[in-house]
Amino acid sequence: MSKVTVAATQMACSWDRAANVARGERLIREAAASGAQVILLQELFETPYFCQEHSTRFFELAHELPGHPAVEHFRAVARELKVVLPVSLFERANNSYFNTVVMLDADGSVLGHYRKSHIPEGPGYHEKFYFSPGDTGFKVFETAYAKLGVAICWDQWFPECARAMALMGAEVLLYPTAIGSEPHDPSIDSSGHWQRTMQGHAAANVMPLVASNRIGTESGERGSMTFYGSSFIAGPTGEKVAEADRSSETVLSASFDLDQVRRYRHAWGVFRDRRPDLYYPLLSLDGRG
Amino acid sequence: MSKVTVAATQMACSWDRAANVARGERLIREAAASGAQVILLQELFETPYFCQEHSTRFFELAHELPGHPAVEHFRAVARELKVVLPVSLFERANNSYFNTVVMLDADGSVLGHYRKSHIPEGPGYHEKFYFSPGDTGFKVFETAYAKLGVAICWDQWFPECARAMALMGAEVLLYPTAIGSEPHDPSIDSSGHWQRTMQGHAAANVMPLVASNRIGTESGERGSMTFYGSSFIAGPTGEKVAEADRSSETVLSASFDLDQVRRYRHAWGVFRDRRPDLYYPLLSLDGRG
Numbered sequence: 001m002s003k004v005t006v007a008a009t010q011m012a013c014s015w016d017r018a019a020n021v022a023r024g025e026r027l028i029r030e031a032a033a034s035g036a037q038v039i040l041l042q043e044l045f046e047t048p049y050f051c052q053e054h055s056t057r058f059f060e061l062a063h064e065l066p067g068h069p070a071v072e073h074f075r076a077v078a079r080e081l082k083v084v085l086p087v088s089l090f091e092r093a094n095n096s097y098f099n100t101v102v103m104l105d106a107d108g109s110v111l112g113h114y115r116k117s118h119i120p121e122g123p124g125y126h127e128k129f130y131f132s133p134g135d136t137g138f139k140v141f142e143t144a145y146a147k148l149g150v151a152i153c154w155d156q157w158f159p160e161c162a163r164a165m166a167l168m169g170a171e172v173l174l175y176p177t178a179i180g181s182e183p184h185d186p187s188i189d190s191s192g193h194w195q196r197t198m199q200g201h202a203a204a205n206v207m208p209l210v211a212s213n214r215i216g217t218e219s220g221e222r223g224s225m226t227f228y229g230s231s232f233i234a235g236p237t238g239e240k241v242a243e244a245d246r247s248s249e250t251v252l253s254a255s256f257d258l259d260q261v262r263r264y265r266h267a268w269g270v271f272r273d274r275r276p277d278l279y280y281p282l283l284s285l286d287g288r289g
Numbered sequence: 290m291s292k293v294t295v296a297a298t299q300m301a302c303s304w305d306r307a308a309n310v311a312r313g314e315r316l317i318r319e320a321a322a323s324g325a326q327v328i329l330l331q332e333l334f335e336t337p338y339f340c341q342e343h344s345t346r347f348f349e350l351a352h353e354l355p356g357h358p359a360v361e362h363f364r365a366v367a368r369e370l371k372v373v374l375p376v377s378l379f380e381r382a383n384n385s386y387f388n389t390v391v392m393l394d395a396d397g398s399v400l401g402h403y404r405k406s407h408i409p410e411g412p413g414y415h416e417k418f419y420f421s422p423g424d425t426g427f428k429v430f431e432t433a434y435a436k437l438g439v440a441i442c443w444d445q446w447f448p449e450c451a452r453a454m455a456l457m458g459a460e461v462l463l464y465p466t467a468i469g470s471e472p473h474d475p476s477i478d479s480s481g482h483w484q485r486t487m488q489g490h491a492a493a494n495v496m497p498l499v500a501s502n503r504i505g506t507e508s509g510e511r512g513s514m515t516f517y518g519s520s521f522i523a524g525p526t527g528e529k530v531a532e533a534d535r536s537s538e539t540v541l542s543a544s545f546d547l548d549q550v551r552r553y554r555h556a557w558g559v560f561r562d563r564r565p566d567l568y569y570p571l572l573s574l575d576g577r578g
Binding site: 117118119120121122137138154157158159160161162163164166168190192196197198199201202203237238239267268269270271273274276278279280281282283284285286288 | 411443
């Protein structure tokens with residue numbers, strides 16, 4: 001069971017929640033039909049990216065995890081197709097709200113959930129208004145096909161998160177995402193920066209990485225944002241092995257021999273030579289401990 | 290003093306130590322003549338890469354730091370040209386040996402030294418035979434032109450090291466290097482992996498990065514190694530802004546407005562949103578704390 005085929009998807013989302021779920025399911029079926037075993041949908045695919053604005057009405061979009069409609073829907077899909085599905089969703093938990101991924105194994109069982117640790121806040125990305133910073137810590141799930149580290153969008157900018165998942169045994173890193181234009185400055189196109197940061201995680205941790213991003217233009221009260229797609233799969237030296245364009249609904253896939261990747265990773269020696277005794281500056285915000 | 294011009298150099302090295310030092314000085318003068326203020330020579334440029342083999346006679350190449358001939362030589366060059374020079378050298382310290390960089394400021398003064406923290410060991414790269422893992426911790430030097438984080442070769446594969454220097458106030462990351470072919474497996478060309486890992490550090494920490502690597506083929510008792518050059522300068526989104534080929538003696542340079550880079554870095558928000566409370570897995574080797 002050393003060989004695994006992973007897939008990334010990207011799609012546009014409307015305010016028709018059932019249509020978005022159906023579109024996601026269609027992409028999953030397409031990926032599974034071509035042999036994918038681990039299939040990644042993008043972040044918060046059930047709705048438009050509501051964090052584009054501050055609006056209390058959007059808290060109504062969240063659901064408690066046991067019985068979350070997206071989880072229930074995709075459990076049946078995972079079981080039928082025998083695929084592993086990380087499902088990104090808006091979670092309500094008593095008086096708190098989180099940006100969460102639930103990991104569904106290939107038999108449809110729920111392996112657990114991860115709550116996004118790093119929460120952005122800026123023009124067009126008002127996530128600190130909606131989500132508490134996650135309290136689960138980083139998570140690696142032992143699925144039917146691979147040990148999967150999954151983190152969410154803004155997490156992808158943090159080498160600490162990728163490294164922690166690798167140290168915890170991840171064999172593949174997964175990132176559902178929603179990123180695009182910067183409403184305050186149309187001159188910024190962060191897509192290259194975004195890809196290179198994650199290629200760096202793949203390269204430094206010597207393991208494949210899958211990123212699924214949203215496409216399409218979405219309008220809010222204060223303007224509109226265009227999500228730049230560019231979903232990709234990186235190999236264990238950080239090289240891009242598959243990549244989508246900026247605007248097409250797409251399924252990408254790639255296969256990796258995880259035993260071969262592990263042998264290369266261990267022979268390369270970076271995990272042997274780490275110096276945790278010197279890493280204390282990482283445990284502070286200002287590097288002063 | 291917000292604008293700074295940095296340069297990378299690459300050259301081949303022989304067993305004529307004086308010739309290597311003279312060649313390094315010539316490249317520094319060439320870089321300074323074109324406006325460079327911070328000029329990076331490659332790792333252990335005074336000699337061939339002796340770690341290609343285990344040989345006790347090579348311990349004789351090391352010198353104590355106060356009075357190290359390379360430091361004395363380049364202090365005068367730094368002062369004359371008003372340039373900052375990180376000088377890579379083989380350091381003896383009583384009964385210990387280190388792979389060390391001494392940071393020379395633009396007035397020729399010694400700002401301090403950093404001892405390589407991560408020490409590789411593998412066919413052709415027998416550094417664990419020669420060097421103790423560094424005991425200085427990561428270092429950032431406040432020079433005349435910029436706050437410089439400097440680490441050495443194998444350190445460049447560790448996101449923890451780059452992040453620590455960034456947290457400690459580095460504005461530019463510098464890596465003198467000696468890397469090339471893998472004698473046990475000629476099919477491995479790690480140059481892309483090597484560049485992408487460091488591009489990831491630049492991207493994740495939103496700051497420029499300079500890597501200077503050796504060129505040329507060097508023969509040892511057990512065969513020969515070819516160093517692949519490919520020295521480069523990355524900008525603050527990890528993009529390559531200058532790059533050398535695999536075999537030419539080269540001086541590369543690039544200019545950055547460090548205030549502008551800092552504003553972009555801070556506006557991007559990654560340092561604001563770090564979660565040190567979740568990073569404890571980084572302080573162990575097996576991710577289990």
